[in-house]
Structures are given as structure tokens and as C-alpha cells.
Amino acid sequence: MESKYTKRYSDEYKRDAIELVRSSGRTVTDVARELGVSSESLRAWVKKARAPEAAPVTAALSPGADDRDEELKRLRKLTAEQAKTIEILKKATAFFAKESDR
Known part of the structure; x- marks a missing residue:
């Protein structure tokens, strides 16, 4: 029991x-x-x-430990790419905000 x-x-x-x-x-x-x-x-x-x-x-x-390792690498790469995209969009937003104030 x-x-x-x-x-x-x-x-x-x-x-x-x-x-x-x-x-x-x-x-x-x-x-x-x-x-x-x-x-x-x-x-x-x-x-x-x-x-x-x-x-x-x-x-x-x-x-599938190898599969998880590959997935982790892929996700880290994707995260880095998205971080770059976000940084570019922040700069563009700041640029266009300045332009609209003129």
C-alpha cells in the first residue's frame, strides 16, 4: 500500500x-x-x-539529446538575429521620430 x-x-x-x-x-x-x-x-x-x-x-x-542541441543552436542564432532586427528598428523609430518633429 x-x-x-x-x-x-x-x-x-x-x-x-x-x-x-x-x-x-x-x-x-x-x-x-x-x-x-x-x-x-x-x-x-x-x-x-x-x-x-x-x-x-x-x-x-x-x-534526442543531439536534436535538442541542434535546436538550441538554431534558437540561439534566431535570437541573435532578432536582437539585431530590434536594434535596427529602434534606430529607425528614433530617426523617424526626429523627422516628424521637424
Whole structure:
């Protein structure tokens, strides 16, 4: 019989939580508090993912890691292009604002 206090988390949720710990640079406790997860549970998930024998398990939990890396590169490039576009539009707006005041 399962305790009413025991929560079950999906593999996807665990994978995302582990990735958040790895990518954010924050402590496990901070991330656990933000997610509403026990810090002991999150710490165990991270430890299990770091274990050498967990490589196949981690690969199974994160299918398409290469696809995500490519998507991340594409999105970063797109973000840089949009930032340039925004800067150009700001300058154009300032130019036309000056012109309309004349």
C-alpha cells in the first residue's frame, strides 16, 4: 500500500528537474524548493543520473539529446538575429521620430 505522502514523478519530470539543476548553476536545494520537490529526492535523481552505469538510463530518459542541441543552436542564432532586427528598428523609430518633429 502506497503512503498518501509518497509522490510519483514521471521520468520526463525527473529528467527536466535534473537538467534544471545542471544548467542553472543553482543548488539542488534551491531547485527543489522552486519545483516543490523534496531536496533529498532531487539529489538522489541527480546522483543516479551522474552514476557511470546510469549512462544507458540517462540516454533512455533523454532521447534526442543531439536534436535538442541542434535546436538550441538554431534558437540561439534566431535570437541573435532578432536582437539585431530590434536594434535596427529602434534606430529607425528614433530617426523617424526626429523627422516628424521637424
